[in-house]
Amino acid sequence: MLDVLGLEPADESVYRALLGRPNSTAALLSDLLAAPPADVDKALSRLVERGLAIKSASGQFTAAPPAMALGALISQQRDRLRMAEHALVGFAEQHRAAMIGRDINDLIEVVTGVDAIRHRFLQVQQAARTQIRTFITAPFVAVPPEQNTAEPEAIGRGVRFRAVLDRAVLAEPGIVTDAVTSLRNGVQLRVADHLPMKLVLADADLGLVPLAVTPAGEPGAVLLHRSGVLDALDALFETVWRSAHPLELVGTGADAETAAELGAPGPTDLDRRILALLLAGVTDQTVATQLGLSPRTLHRRLRHLMDIAGVQTRMQLGGHATRQGWVD
Numbered sequence: 001m002l003d004v005l006g007l008e009p010a011d012e013s014v015y016r017a018l019l020g021r022p023n024s025t026a027a028l029l030s031d032l033l034a035a036p037p038a039d040v041d042k043a044l045s046r047l048v049e050r051g052l053a054i055k056s057a058s059g060q061f062t063a064a065p066p067a068m069a070l071g072a073l074i075s076q077q078r079d080r081l082r083m084a085e086h087a088l089v090g091f092a093e094q095h096r097a098a099m100i101g102r103d104i105n106d107l108i109e110v111v112t113g114v115d116a117i118r119h120r121f122l123q124v125q126q127a128a129r130t131q132i133r134t135f136i137t138a139p140f141v142a143v144p145p146e147q148n149t150a151e152p153e154a155i156g157r158g159v160r161f162r163a164v165l166d167r168a169v170l171a172e173p174g175i176v177t178d179a180v181t182s183l184r185n186g187v188q189l190r191v192a193d194h195l196p197m198k199l200v201l202a203d204a205d206l207g208l209v210p211l212a213v214t215p216a217g218e219p220g221a222v223l224l225h226r227s228g229v230l231d232a233l234d235a236l237f238e239t240v241w242r243s244a245h246p247l248e249l250v251g252t253g254a255d256a257e258t259a260a261e262l263g264a265p266g267p268t269d270l271d272r273r274i275l276a277l278l279l280a281g282v283t284d285q286t287v288a289t290q291l292g293l294s295p296r297t298l299h300r301r302l303r304h305l306m307d308i309a310g311v312q313t314r315m316q317l318g319g320h321a322t323r324q325g326w327v328d
Contacts, residue, residue: 007050010035014043015052018063025060109223111208117221118143120208121200124223125150128159128202133237135199137166152185161187164237164244166195170282176273176290179247190244191280199233207233245280267326271305274298275327279318 007015017029024032030040044061047053050073054062111120121143125132132154155161163182169175170191179189200208207224224230267275270291277287288298306312309320321327 007052008043008046010039010043011046011052014040015047015063018047018053018061019066022062023056023060024062029061108225108227108229111221111223113218117208117210117219120221120223122148122150124200124202124206124208125154125159127206128154130203131160131162133199133201133241134161134163135166135195135197135237135240136163136169137195137198138169138172140172151182151187155185155187161185162241163187163189164195164240165189165191165247167191167193167281170277170280170290171286176277183247189247190241191247192240192244193281195240196236199237201230201234201237204230204234206230209233247276247280267305267308267321271301272326274301275305275318275321278314279321279327 013033013035014029017032018024021028021032026037026040026044029035029044030037033040044053044055047063048055048061052064052070054064056062111117125148132151151161161182165175165179183189198210205226207230209222209224211220211222224233273291274287277290278284282290284295284298287293288295291298293301302314302317305321306314306317309317309324311317311320
């Protein structure tokens, strides 16, 4: 666990042992850990050197207080990361300047194979400083939404996420649950009738566009640096985003069927999820499947909502739900 601070596994084991046994000798620690004496001696030397252990004149060792010793190492690591971030900004500007007027081969990189595409997909998101924009379509070849580890990391450092889902994606198993998780994390989601491609944009600097499968049977993609092509994809995303339907889901749960039977006088969280998906153009069967409902229960909930709203058709229900703030 402490390897992020530059400690080796042996150092961490000896430090942990010292925390519970102050004033221990190297021989005692060696017996306690069932480790070779030479390895324990080296670990103790490194701990003393880094201020994590104190050696007495009698040759006994005591662990330095974690809050003080490890806190200092963590502060040093933070300082190094801040310096690296400042250096990154300078490197990025230098790279952009060098790209101006360069050959087209320097602006476009062809990526082939699932592993290579997955690696570039994560790298593009890790490179973003302000925003990431994506088009999400099925099938998921390289990285399914639930396996996108870069998303929560980017959100954690303040990157804004906007994603447009192809309506057909909402029929994929588990996608609504993934959407709820993303929404709770601050991702903005919208739904479009049809998306022309998969797309990932990091700020205005990088874009990844998956291509068709190669003749050899491997998927391919192109990584684009700042260029006229990337500017066009930027404009395409914003155009699609403006016309797409906002997707707002409250959450999902295993008790969805039970919640549907409660007969609350107003719309429940489940009702709001049903309305959000139907307004996004999802079919009844897909809504029922995604929310774990039977078709009969779904239709009963819709009938109940129409009675509450005092309307006769689903179109009227959609208008009423929007006006009353039942959905965004």
